[in-house]
Amino acid sequence: MTPSATPAYRRLSVEERRSQLLDAALGLFAHRAPEDVSLDDVAEAAGVSRPLVYRYFPGGKQQLYEAALRSAAEELRQCFDEPREGPLLPRLSRALDRYLAFVDEHDTGFSALLQGGSVVETSRTTAIVDGVRRSAAEHIHQHLGVTDPGPRLRMTVRMWITAVEAASLIWLDEDKQPPVEELRDWLVEQFLAVLTVTAGRDPQTAALVTALSADG
Amino acid sequence: MTPSATPAYRRLSVEERRSQLLDAALGLFAHRAPEDVSLDDVAEAAGVSRPLVYRYFPGGKQQLYEAALRSAAEELRQCFDEPREGPLLPRLSRALDRYLAFVDEHDTGFSALLQGGSVVETSRTTAIVDGVRRSAAEHIHQHLGVTDPGPRLRMTVRMWITAVEAASLIWLDEDKQPPVEELRDWLVEQFLAVLTVTAGRDPQTAALVTALSADG
Known part of the structure; x- marks a missing residue:
């Protein structure tokens, strides 16, 4: 839990927050093997708490990985x-x-x-x-x-x-x-x-x- | 358990039995998706009991699959x-x-x-x-x-x-x-x-x- 990040919680809409978490996850999954990325890493990269990550992605790392992969797939399609x-x-x-x-x-x-x-x-x-x-x-x-x-x-x-x-x-x-x-x-x-x-x-x-x- | 298969147990050496189980597994894994092959299927195809399959492959299906894959890989190399x-x-x-x-x-x-x-x-x-x-x-x-x-x-x-x-x-x-x-x-x-x-x-x-x- 990063107390200093708490105020930022309120400023983002659900969609913005989700998208921010996904970007953080994609950034990590792009440069590390999936087994080397933890939910704590994602929380830290996004400047939020681990429980917040779980609130958006109750399926944990697997769900985050798949969501990040879908977003990368979309990016690839645009290529x-x-x-x-x-x-x-x-x-x-x-x-x-x-x-x-x-x-x-x-x-x-x-x-x-x-x-x-x-x-x-x-x-x-x-x-x-x-x-x-x-x-x-x-x-x-x-x-x-x-x-x-x-x-x-x-x-x-x-x-x-x-x-x-x-x-x-x-x-x-x-x-x-x-x-x-x-x-x-x-x-x-x-x-x-x-x-x-x-x-x-x-x-x-x-x-x-x-x-x-x-x-x- | 297939009682009629029991007498055959004694006739094969450890190596022969292992190789017979592997052949049975490879035959099944060749024509079905791995999730559609059970240890019971392997036991039945080899005409032995499920506990006997476990005695040779204590790691169960995963171990059998990997052993069958290694044997298939060897066959491919010979090609x-x-x-x-x-x-x-x-x-x-x-x-x-x-x-x-x-x-x-x-x-x-x-x-x-x-x-x-x-x-x-x-x-x-x-x-x-x-x-x-x-x-x-x-x-x-x-x-x-x-x-x-x-x-x-x-x-x-x-x-x-x-x-x-x-x-x-x-x-x-x-x-x-x-x-x-x-x-x-x-x-x-x-x-x-x-x-x-x-x-x-x-x-x-x-x-x-x-x-x-x-x-x-």
């Missing part, structure tokens, strides 16, 4: 939000720039979340992460101008998204090398390369690759 | 065991054939394991899976004849391995379509394509791609 204008590969580059900045800012939490086996991992957290992956795939299909992607195109896009996740984890693990701009360009080139491979097996993808080459 | 003779891409094809046959045979368990959020997932199960990934990467480096892979080559190989995992999960999800031979050839083509992209940024990989083209 993919790119106007559907101009050549496609530069759009992908810009979305990747925002995504990689997110990875950079949430390094430890991002690794803990995706490396699995975490104490806070449940079917709910997995569903949140899968929702982000699905959203990324839908964005890509929309930018490709495809309303009904066939199985080969869908598989290619999902494989590339997984490869991007793997690259992000390795990048964090290797002290953020290569430089982020190189990583971004490399991932865009891989996208085009795997689409081109699939084009040899799938007319829908072949038409896209032809359109992409004329796009530049 | 990658390919003589270092002849052109490289056909070697990769043969290893993928064995790997995809494993995925086919352990479908539900493979999905449950890799999709995360499972009740039996712990840092130990994650470490076992990561061990298999590392082993796959080492095999690929050895076949490429590289003793000291640089960061760009390592990242490319790990990204491709992750993409293969993703493809396997999607393939199971899509009722094992496309046919396994097509999936295998497609994955080999992707391997060459992503190596070729990296070759533009990394002299070590460029030398490998040149050697691979002359390899035929």
Whole structure:
């Protein structure tokens, strides 16, 4: 209990307080493994008492973690939000720039979340992460101008998204090398390369690759 | 308790019995989600009593699951065991054939394991899976004849391995379509394509791609 923080209690609305606690939690979960974050840490970071944290999140750390994860997922979804204008590969580059900045800012939490086996991992957290992956795939299909992607195109896009996740984890693990701009360009080139491979097996993808080459 | 199974107790050595229980567990975990397998199921599949299963695996289902996973991991490692003779891409094809046959045979368990959020997932199960990934990467480096892979080559190989995992999960999800031979050839083509992209940024990989083209 931090007595000096008490007066501040009254000043925030329920929604503001909740959002303040979530921000504090997200800040902690971004840079520490979930097992290294306690409710006391969250209370301290937000300048409130532990009972107050419990009043907002009666499910304790697990509930806070999931709420923070949902808020991070929303932030990630916004990274993919790119106007559907101009050549496609530069759009992908810009979305990747925002995504990689997110990875950079949430390094430890991002690794803990995706490396699995975490104490806070449940079917709910997995569903949140899968929702982000699905959203990324839908964005890509929309930018490709495809309303009904066939199985080969869908598989290619999902494989590339997984490869991007793997690259992000390795990048964090290797002290953020290569430089982020190189990583971004490399991932865009891989996208085009795997689409081109699939084009040899799938007319829908072949038409896209032809359109992409004329796009530049 | 199955009284008719009792006489069989005496005939097996400790090692044989343990291995029989593990086989029974692996058979169940391969085709059901871990939460749908009980110790009673394992006892019944092995034709023994539940107390006997507990005598061998006092840690209960979690211990059995981890032991079954270790044995599956060993089986997977053997899939990658390919003589270092002849052109490289056909070697990769043969290893993928064995790997995809494993995925086919352990479908539900493979999905449950890799999709995360499972009740039996712990840092130990994650470490076992990561061990298999590392082993796959080492095999690929050895076949490429590289003793000291640089960061760009390592990242490319790990990204491709992750993409293969993703493809396997999607393939199971899509009722094992496309046919396994097509999936295998497609994955080999992707391997060459992503190596070729990296070759533009990394002299070590460029030398490998040149050697691979002359390899035929």
